[in-house]
Amino acid sequence: xxxxxxxxxxDSARLLRRRFDCRARSLGVSRAQWQVLFxxxxxxxxxxxxxxxxxDVETITVGRMVDRLADAGLVERxxxxxxxxAWRLHLMPRAHPILEALREVAEAVMAETFDGLxxxxxxxxxxxxxxxxxxxxxxxxxxxxxxTKSAIAVPVAGAL
Numbered sequence: 001x002x003x004x005x006x007x008x009x010x011d012s013a014r015l016l017r018r019r020f021d022c023r024a025r026s027l028g029v030s031r032a033q034w035q036v037l038f039x040x041x042x043x044x045x046x047x048x049x050x051x052x053x054x055x056d057v058e059t060i061t062v063g064r065m066v067d068r069l070a071d072a073g074l075v076e077r078x079x080x081x082x083x084x085x086a087w088r089l090h091l092m093p094r095a096h097p098i099l100e101a102l103r104e105v106a107e108a109v110m111a112e113t114f115d116g117l118x119x120x121x122x123x124x125x126x127x128x129x130x131x132x133x134x135x136x137x138x139x140x141x142x143x144x145x146x147x148t149k150s151a152i153a154v155p156v157a158g159a160l
Contacts, residue, residue, distance in 0.1 A: 009132075016113060023105040027098060033074075034102055036065050037091070040075065041099055045088045047080065074098065 003011070021031050029037070039054050040046065046054070052062040066089060069075040074095040080086035091099070114122055 016109065019112070020105065020109050023109060024102060027101050027105070029098060029102065032065050033069060036062070036069060037074065037095055037099055037102065040089055040091050040095075044090055047086050047088055051089060069095075 017031065020034075024031070024034050035055055036051065039051055043050070043054065048062050048066065049059050051066075052059040055062065066075055066077070070077065072094075074092055076090050076092055077087035078090055080088050117125070
């Protein structure tokens, strides 16, 4: 193998995003915007902190993205009934046709991505990547040989 699996996975993900971005731009949607729209479609009513966590970005970054989407009439903030200081994020009706078009783009890009792979090959790839993702979702373990031992009290000179 010329490329490590890590490089192969990283390059494939980068190229997939690039291909999708190119097509999504024709709909007038940036990567940041389509990521927010997809995340909200899966978890409508989430607050900004929850959305930031889902997107792996800072809350202030999500705030700016949501501002732009709200200005475009795609997302709205609604008061959280349980917390007067918080806002819940919801898709506006205008966002749904864009999401549907983005889903069609995703289907076309996936068809190109997996061209030449049979059903069984796609199933094996899916199963293997699901295992990899599951491993990465577990809390990290300390590298072997670096396990921490319980602290031992060491007297300090001059201390009583």
